[in-house]
Amino acid sequence: MSTRADFDRYLVPTYAPADFVPVLGAGSRVWDxxxxxxxxxxxxxxxxxxxxCHPALVMALEEQATKIWHVSNVFTNEPALLLAKRLVDATFAERAFFCNSGAEANEAALKLARRVAHDRFGAHKHKILSAFNSFHGRTLFTVNVGGQPKYSDGFGPKPEGIAYFEYNNIESLTQLIDDDTAAVILEPIQGEGGVLPAxxxxxQAARELCNKHNALLIFDEVQTGVGRTGKLFAYEHYGVVPDILSSAKSLGGGFPIGAMLTTADLAQHFGVGVHGTTYGGNALACAVAGALLDVVNSPEVLDxxxxxxQHFIKRLELINGQFGVFSAFRGMGLLIGCVLEEKYAGRAKEILDLCSKNGLMILMAGPNVIRFAPSLIISENDIDEGLARFTEALKKFLG
Structure with a gap:
């Protein structure tokens, strides 16, 4: 049997996974x-x-697995066509490009933005503006677009034409954007940057500034999209429509898939051979994503x-009234950040480890924020039981 020690023996050490190895999952529960x-x-x-292992996703995967898996984009396939239509019908978009991950979706979005600017205005219009402390992927281009040097430094010369503004600071963006700007890319909620909503x-100011300077507005909804905030995509909460949107993570419910959504007018700049992917839009991934949308894009699930x-926040406030560990709770829907009080700054990993020992899997969003991103259909009983385990971990944290 494989063990956790095999990770250190055989895998490149880009991660430091937990000591236990999950082997079975059902609903919101996992067994090691x-x-x-x-x-x-x-x-x-x-x-x-x-x-x-949601039954609808298992059924879609098993059914498609007996038909056809992969044909490449030399051909198309029925699940990809159906998924594209479903996403277009449900959003501002008129065209979809499928890939395998959020990084690839953002890479496609950024390449499209630069291609549009190049075709319409010339090579000088190429600047990409991004927020400090943002995160847009791990390719060499996207990791540099993300405004976090801890991820982007140490890989030699960086791509040119990228500049950074302060998130939620209109003046900072106003001073940076100009007629050489091809695109502004934003997370409606900064995920890895601390679960910080725009x-x-x-x-709205970003939208108006992009219009003024003929720049495209890209929303990175890799983490916020597909029901995570209580809308299919977070931009719907704000009434601000992007030119390009990237999606991944929840889109496949665990099966790797990403998507870039945009208008027909912009999509025409990605003609045959301009961009591509071997695996993107494969039949297995698209079948699973289509089944997931059937469930998620419904009033019952989104409401x-x-x-x-609200249930999470109410319970968290009661817990914090007892312990005083957190200074704020922020986020939307089931993307929730618990911000540590200053005196506990930098200690989120300690809480995460204690939660694991108490039978609860959680996340961090930087060293000062505990992040929850559970199933969108988690029961209130599971929320309550999980928060009871969270409470026990906090007791041990405070010692």
Whole structure:
């Protein structure tokens, strides 16, 4: 049997996974090799939108697996066509490009923005503006677009034409944007940057500034999209429509898939051979994503996400009234950040480890924020039981 020690023996050490190895999941519960049960508030980093092994996803995968898996984009396939239509019908978009991850979706979005600017205005219009402390992926381009040097430094010369503004600071963006700007890329809620929502005023200003300077507005909804906030996509909360939107994570419910959504007018700049992917839009991934949308894009699930957010916050405030560990709770829907009080700054990992020992899987969003991103259909009983385990971990944290 494989063990956690095999990770250190055989895998490149880009991660430091937990000591236990999950082997079975059902709904919002996971079991490790020793048969120990955990409640899952991590959701595979906001990926497992319907929890583990949801019957609709299992059925879609099994059914498609007996038909056809992969034909490449030399051909098309029925699940990809159906998924594209469904996403277009449900959003501002008129065209979809499928890939395998959020990084690839953002890479496609940024390449499209630069291609549009190049075709319409010339090579001088190429600047990409991004927020400090943002995160847009791990390719060499996207990791540099993300405004976090801890991820981007140490890989030699950086791509040119990228500049950074302060998130939620209209003046900072106003001073930076100009007629050489090809695109502004924003997370409606900064995920890895601490579960920090944009203000409506900031997103509206970004939209107006992009219009003024003929720049495209890209929303990175890799983490916030597909029901996570209580709308299918977070931009719907703000009434601000982007030119390009990237999606991944929850879109496949655990099966790798990403998507870039845009208008027909912009999509025409990605003609045949301009961009591509071998695996993107494969039949297995698209079949699973289509089944997931059947469940998630419904009033019952989306309204339930908002109700569960309120339940989480109410319970967290009661817990914090007892312990005083957190200074704020922020986020939308079932993307929740618990911000540590200053005196506990930098100690989120300690809480995460104690939660694991108490049978609860959680996340961090930087060293000062505990992040919850559970299944969108998690029951209130599971929320309550998970928060009871969270309470026990906090007791041990305070010693």
């Amino acid at each position: 090799q020793a048969g120990r049960e955990y409640l899952d508030f991590a959701g595979g980093i906001a990926v497992n939108a319907l929890g583990h 203000t409506p005023e900031f997103l 339930g996400v908002i109700a569960k957010h």
